[in-house]
Amino acid sequence: GNSVTQMEGPVTLSEEAFLTINCTYTATGYPSLFWYVQYPGEGLQLLLKATKADDKGSNKGFEATYRKETTSFHLEKGSVQVSDSAVYFCALSAGANNLFFGTGTRLTVIP
Amino acid sequence: NAGVTQTPKFQVLKTGQSMTLQCAQDMNHEYMSWYRQDPGMGLRLIHYSVGAGITDQGEVPNGYNVSRSTTEDFPLRLLSAAPSQTSVYFCASREVPSGGAETQYFGPGTRLLVL
Numbered sequence: 092g093n094s095v096t097q098m099e100g101p102v103t104l105s106e107e108a109f110l111t112i113n114c115t116y117t118a119t120g121y122p123s124l125f126w127y128v129q130y131p132g133e134g135l136q137l138l139l140k141a142t143k144a145d146d147k148g149s150n151k152g153f154e155a156t157y158r159k160e161t162t163s164f165h166l167e168k169g170s171v172q173v174s175d176s177a178v179y180f181c182a183l184s185a186g187a188n189n190l191f192f193g194t195g196t197r198l199t200v201i202p
Numbered sequence: 203n204a205g206v207t208q209t210p211k212f213q214v215l216k217t218g219q220s221m222t223l224q225c226a227q228d229m230n231h232e233y234m235s236w237y238r239q240d241p242g243m244g245l246r247l248i249h250y251s252v253g254a255g256i257t258d259q260g261e262v263p264n265g266y267n268v269s270r271s272t273t274e275d276f277p278l279r280l281l282s283a284a285p286s287q288t289s290v291y292f293c294a295s296r297e298v299p300s301g302g303a304e305t306q307y308f309g310p311g312t313r314l315l316v317l
């Protein structure tokens with residue numbers, strides 16, 4: 092079946108620190124992979140996506156590379172800001188079905 | 203475009219009461235979905251629709267009903283609320299899939315408390 096496992100939080104970093112949030116997946120077929128972000132009090136927004144192996148998604152300084160050999164899609168950012176504080180969700184889409192989400196990782200960035 | 207809108211933002215119910223959570227989108231998307239978000243569980247799919255007149259169950263459909271009479275609207279009904287339905291509910295929409303990489307657009311959520 093389809094499932095997503097992401098690192099448990101919460102994660103607390105100082106401003107300008109390096110961020111990695113791990114995400115691994117199990118899927119039948121060839122899924123598309125996504126990172127969604129949820130800011131406090133809001134719904135989820137697409138942060139980045141990748142549709143095939145070795146694709147790199149990027150947005151707002153965040154990056155993630157689709158690694159088929161390790162079934163991973165880890166989220167990284169070189170220098171986090173206070174405004175990046177949010178909950179981050181890894182997700183996959185396999186064919187015409189809806190998204191399968193990880194449990195979310197809460198990131199807090201302190202000045 | 204307003205995107206995906208949800209009402210109400212917050213609701214308190216007593217056990218056994220019924221209510222309808224409203225969801226509307228103005229992007230002419232065929233696909234619409236309802237998720238619930240619980241601590242430590244991520245988002246779980248309740249029901250979804252691939253077009254007007256067509257609905258199907260997701261991962262956690264029990265206790266919820268849906269209908270899709272128009273492309274724009276996808277209400278979620280709780281016929282007899284239970285404390286286990288205390289959660290945050292998100293509606294989402296997306297275009298017809300063409301490879302599985304379509305972006306889902308989420309509403310701002312409805313926070314429901316069942317006493």
